[in-house]
Amino acid sequence: MKSASRGSTRERILDVAQRLVQTRGYNGFSFHDLAKELGIRTASIHYHFPTKADLGVALLQRYRARFRSELEGISAKGGDPLRRLTQFAGLFERTFKTGNQLCLCGMLSAEVATLPQEVAGEVEHFFEESEGWLADALAAGKKAHKMAFAGSANAQARMFLAVLEGAMVVARGMRRTAYFQGVARDYLAKLKHA
């Protein structure tokens, strides 16, 4: 039984495509790769997604909707701000632990010069939303004296995002799986005790 054998064909295509983008990049996989893994023909993939750009856009839209939903879930639980940030980092940690996968948008960001314009726009929105959500949590934490940092909540949100994305990239390049977790935890610890 294949790893992505649940759901509609359309969803299964997106499942495999997402994993391949996160491991090999947008330019690192082909319709043939998808077809082979799914046990179908490339023509069937073109039925669901006429072009690779269509597939890319659909992938990003699903990913962003899911990510937004996860952030809403974290916010809804109403834990303290530091816990919310820890859970945000946990999303990235879970991804990296799954076969050293990068954040989908971190990977696409690197390749942005080669992407269809629509896909690049989705990547941009992902980071804007993430930065906004992080800034809210950081501002709340600072106001409640649960965390301390110099400068604006927005500046700190940008730093946190850079730390998480960068830690994934370097951890992968160094082939040191524990690297990501170490950096993420150090950052959160510093935020608490600063």
Add this chain to the structure above:
Amino acid sequence: MKSASRGSTRERILDVAQRLVQTRGYNGFSFHDLAKELGIRTASIHYHFPTKADLGVALLQRYRARFRSELEGISAKGGDPLRRLTQFAGLFERTFKTGNQLCLCGMLSAEVATLPQEVAGEVEHFFEESEGWLADALAAGKKAHKMAFAGSANAQARMFLAVLEGAMVVARGMRRTAYFQGVARDYLAKLKHA
């Protein structure tokens, strides 16, 4: 006059290849792209580099040698540790300011699953050397009470490297050129005043 018209053909090939990897990725350019920009034929490129893997290895060896030389230059000037770190960040800033280029190894790190094993090994060494150099500067700065941070110099070096690599990735994805500089400066300021 082409942008890379100085030096031997071999060097000019490497110049163009490096820029293309840093902007489009290893899987985002072809021998045809190189040939077109250089005004030669793909067969001529194969004369200098029989395979793309050979080109990749040569590119990384040159890049690492140059980077090591720059780090030695910074160390040789013997400024205080914080200044050394600022200059390290300056190397990355200069790269990003040149057409939003990523760190060569940051880009290749994302694509590591698709790279020839030899190239992946070079990427790994790049990060190991960088981490070591940064840890030395951080340890010296802490000892001299010029900077303050919790935990080991190695942990802090990993964090700094993640910040720089991640800031490049996010800045590119958000198409916000100032993002990188902001994050890098905030990090250095915090190191000083912590």
Add this chain to the structure above:
DNA sequence: GTCTATAAGATGATAGAC
């Protein structure tokens, strides 16, 4: 050292049968 010519395979995509 660079060229022309060429080739095998990969890639993105379409037409039309079932």
Add this chain to the structure above:
DNA sequence: GTCTATCATCTTATAGAC
């Protein structure tokens, strides 16, 4: 909705002339 068949183009690479 999936298939076979086919396509033009791109990509990496080689042989041999100049």
